[in-house]
Ligand SMILES: C[S@@+](CC[C@H](N)C(=O)[O-])C[C@H]1O[C@@H](n2cnc3c(N)ncnc32)[C@H](O)[C@@H]1O
Ligand SMILES: Nc1nc2[nH]cc(C(=O)O)c2c(=O)[nH]1
């Protein structure tokens with residue numbers, strides 16, 4: 001059984017695949033926050049910008065990998081173009097398994113994952129983005145890109161070993177201080193060119 005908060009078709013807004021058409025599969029649930037506002041201040045991860053609780057109007061409960069893969073394929077609007085699904089959440093590695101990886105590959109999709117890095121990634125992921133969180137175990141230390149939300153008290157970029165990743169991004173923390181956080185990230189990238197600026201483009205242009 002897979003519990004999906006929402007499925008939608010959009011352009012990837014962040015990181016090195018920015019601008020690419022993809023089906024987003026947002027799983028319900030996370031291991032670093034319950035998702036309830038009442039719990040936010042005592043959660044491990046307190047800055048989350050996402051509602052991943054339960055099954056939304058564009059989500060569902062799927063009994064098996066084949067039925068979820070069918071629903072993902074049904075969201076694709078890109079015709080014969082290169083098919084991509086982004087598994088996110090919540091924390092997708094709580095639910096993504098070999099059966100689902102096999103089923104979406106069989107449906108012709110490449111698989112991208114957005115993970116907090118607290119769980120080891122399964123085999124078969126085509127594009128892995130890891131976004132470690134201060135105060136959480138960081139287990140998955142290699143991948144295609146690391147996307148560090150900035151600034152995070154307790155997780156400064158200088159203390160992050162990004163050598164296992166092809167791309168290294170600082171993504172300004174959204175919230176009340178977004179403008180100041182963006183300027184701080186710009187300043188850091190100017191001084192430390194290993195790190196590049198990742199803006200959340202979908203928010204800038206009103207995409208989902
Ligand atoms: C909602 S998370 C879901 C995937 C996974 N749980 C994770 O944290 O990577 C998707 C991406 O949004 C980032 N993110 C979450 N809240 C953010 C915020 N307030 N500002 C900027 N990025 C944020 C995360 O760090 C992650 O890279
Ligand atoms: N357009 C768009 N791009 C994204 N990249 C990562 C997202 C996420 O929430 O994981 C996201 C999202 O929610 N929307």
Ligand code: SF4
Nearest residue numbers: 030033045048090116
């Ligand atoms: S780990 Fe990811 S989904 Fe979970 S609370 Fe943090 S940003 Fe949100």
Ligand SMILES: [Mg+2]
Nearest residue numbers: 049050088200
């Ligand atoms: Mg998002």
